[in-house]
């Protein structure tokens with residue numbers, strides 16, 4: 533085929549979570565690198581044409597938000613992004629004012645009953661990100677088609693293109709489809725049928741973001757650790773109290789939930805915290821907002837201060853909280869239909885958030 537007329541390889545990424553947007557940026561980078569290295573390869577010389585299809589109506593249309601920690605994958609994250617975006621990564625940190633050390637960072641784990649420090653887990657190159665801010669930053673320059681919920685796809689038995697069908701009746705054509713549509717991946721369901729369904733774990737998680745009316749709570753939580761602390765409770769339950777200085781909470785609309793800047797990093801009244809609690813229970817239905825907070829507070833909490841108040845003092849109308857049973861999927865090799873369908877991120881390895889490192893794995897994907 534004539535180089536000039538060779539068409540680009542069309543990549544459709546399903547899902548604009550952290551995995552989807554990093555794949556988008558990474559594939560664009562591959563194009564630039566490969567262009568120099570593989571002059572004779574038509575497909576690579578012409579690069580990847582990446583389109584991301586996301587079911588949400590916009591980036592603000594997201595009920596659940598959280599923060600996450602990455603450590604060992606930081607160099608990968610930096611290298612997969614164009615320099616102009618990688619340079620701005622600190623703007624997506626939860627605590628922009630915290631002077632991260634390259635080495636020597638430790639994540640504290642406490643006995644939640646006594647407050648005794650149990651151990652400091654080594655976390656080289658630790659960074660805690662606001663998921664919302666990281667997504668927004670990494671979307672720069674990408675073609676994201678909003679409101680496109682993947683339903684199914686069809687393809688022939690050769691290497692021909694894939695036709696993707698969306699719930700709204702639209703279709704799209706691609707040479708490669710990457711399912712980055714999270715732990716309940718519909719692309720996975722397409723590949724595996726019922727075997728692609730996530731399995732309930734018997735663990736329930738309630739998580740959300742909160743700004744406490746009482747700044748003493750904020751101050752004491754912040755003093756435990758300025759980025760993140762984890763309390764292990766006697767009954768085997770785990771609570772993570774992770775703080776960040778950016779973010780609006782207890783918002784009543786998605787718009788309000790968008791991140792706001794802190795004016796005074798010295799003022800605990802402006803601190804926002806990401807609180808997550810896990811406990812053993814097979815809750816059948818997901819709860820949100822007031823109902824989720826009610827259920828969270830109704831749980832026995834065998835914890836000392838400040839972890840006790842971190843839960844007790846969540847305003848009852850805090851709408852950002854979501855409670856649901858966690859699910860997982862045991863990764864199984866799939867038939868990629870002549871390398872035309874891939875899975876990545878939580879869609880490919882869906883584990884519980886307590887097994888930290890999922891985002892790190894997404895970065896590696």
Ligand SMILES: Cc1cc2nc3c(=O)[nH]c(=O)nc-3n(C[C@H](O)[C@H](O)[C@H](O)COP(=O)(O)OP(=O)(O)OC[C@H]3O[C@@H](n4cnc5c(N)ncnc54)[C@H](O)[C@@H]3O)c2cc1C
Nearest residue numbers: 547549550551587600601682713714877878889890891892
């Ligand atoms: C409370 C909490 C704390 C966590 N802490 C950490 C941590 O400290 N460290 C860490 O490494 N990991 C952590 N994780 C896990 C980590 O956040 C996830 O592994 C990671 O965000 C997964 O990203 P993803 O893009 O693969 O999936 P998702 O973030 O779920 O994104 C999937 C996207 O696909 C879209 N989508 C879904 N279905 C469709 C469809 N049919 N069509 C189109 N679009 C669709 C969704 O709307 C969504 O935007 C935590 C998770 C939680 C919940």
